[in-house]
């Protein structure tokens with residue numbers, strides 16, 4: 067119990083420290099200024115109360131200075147100066163707070179992007195990681211708010227000390243009573259703050275599901291299907307059920323918190339009335355002046371207000387401290403793909419899979435089992451097999467998007483883990499069948515594949531024409547500056563799946579490389595585009611090591627050798643002629659496609 071308490075206190079102060087460090091890092095000027103403002107504010111409140119007391123004493127006749135008019139003028143002038151200073155400080159503080167929040171949010175956004183951008187690809191298959199990432203993205207703006215609370219807390223401590231000391235001049239018990247009365251409601255509120263935060267973490271998965279459902283109706287790519295299926299209503303209903311469930315839980319916790327803290331907050335109110343009454347009795351007895359009554363009841367209110375502000379700010383920090391910890395916990399997701407290799411790789415000549423076995427992280431299923439084959443220098447090898455046989459997985463292992471569980475992948479005879487990761491990935495030009503389309507302009511859609519190239523638009527245009535996407539460029543209203551899709555620009559171009567595939571190929575061609583990897587390069591192309599593509603690939607891949615997958619066996623003629631995979635094992639390996647003559651699985655697949663051609667054209 068004591069340990070937990072100490073841990074919480076430590077966590078609290080470490081959150082305040084984290085906050086101030088972040089603030090200091092983003093802007094020293096704003097930090098110092100805001101800190102000063104928060105220290106000056108309680109002094110101004112005290113000055114107002116003291117000046118008010120003098121004015122009241124003067125008016126009620128309790129004070130008799132020699133020159134009461136000048137005395138009054140000085141007090142009123144003082145009040146005016148205090149009010150103007152307070153107002154100016156408030157304006158300046160508001161400006162600095164807005165700018166400072168912007169800077170902090172920017173800093174946190176960069177941090178999150180950096181984390182997500184460098185995380186191992188396996189984390190993108192991990193729902194827990196996604197939940198954490200969503201929680202952190204959602205909570206990042208709260209950190210700026212936390213800073214505000216930390217400054218508030220500092221100001222409240224200062225204000226509490228001043229009002230407590232000033233009250234002690236009259237009777238120390240008043241201050242002690244007030245502080246004791248405020249503690250129970252603070253403790254209960256802190257407990258519920260924590261419960262609400264835990265609930266929000268628990269509900270992150272539901273929030274993500276809700277976001278997905280909402281996005282289904284907002285995202286253009288689903289618009290056609292959803293209208294055709296007429297499922298807008300059921301999707302909304304599904305959303306409503308999720309929303310209802312989550313809302314009910316949140317309402318229950320919030321309701322309890324409001325009732326309990328509402329009742330407990332009556333205690334300080336009682337103390338305020340009781341002590342006010344006691345001071346009033348002193349005034350009636352002549353032991354205090356009317357000005358004293360005004361000053362000390364004002365100080366009591368200030369004390370109550372600072373206890374409340376302090377507990378509120380402390381609760382917010384307590385709540386946000388967990389959010390800070392949550393953001394920091396992203397660091398606990400360590401990358402498993404270590405970039406510890408020292409060797410440089412200039413050109414890929416040979417590739418060898420050497421007794422490779424692999425299961426995706428978090429799954430027990432062996433996707434590849436003892437796979438061994440080689441791609442010789444400037445050889446073109448086709449990987450063939452039914453869907454799910456492990457072809458794409460082999461490519462991912464070659465690029466070290468995942469590391470093998472057993473065996474090794476070698477390039478030029480060396481285990482790829484011994485090369486620098488950047489060198490390894492830079493050596494390949496890769497086309498993935500599920501390549502995304504970027505909502506950038508046409509030029510950026512190509513240059514993103516090789517940002518280090520500096521040979522300008524000529525190389526971009528050549529890559530586009532080589533990939534068969536020339537007609538897209540010819541139609542583009544603003545040439546290479548034309549945006550893809552109308553998401554950001556009304557003049558943007560909408561493309562078909564096959565056209566996006568051609569652009570993805572243009573990216574592959576644009577990238578300088580020594581080895582070429584193509585994963586189902588023609589799955590969305592029309593027959594003419596496919597034919598042209600393979601002629602182009604033939605030319606493009608001369609003198610290069612090439613590994614490609616294709617389930618259209620007519621395209622396999624491009625390869626010098628064919629490797630047939632089935633259920634993660636190598637079934638056959640040889641030239642196309644050898645495999646056809648052998649009469650095994652490859653010959654069987656070939657026969658299926660041949661028959662479909664004869665019946666009514668290829669349909670795969």
Ligand code: ADP
Nearest residue numbers: 191426429433452453454455456457458459460
């Ligand atoms: P192919 O390219 O031959 O169609 P893949 O290599 O894509 O096959 O997939 C091989 C097997 O690995 C399939 O059973 C698939 O379900 C599984 N798989 C693919 N990607 C993942 C992943 N990220 N996590 C878990 N299993 C995966």
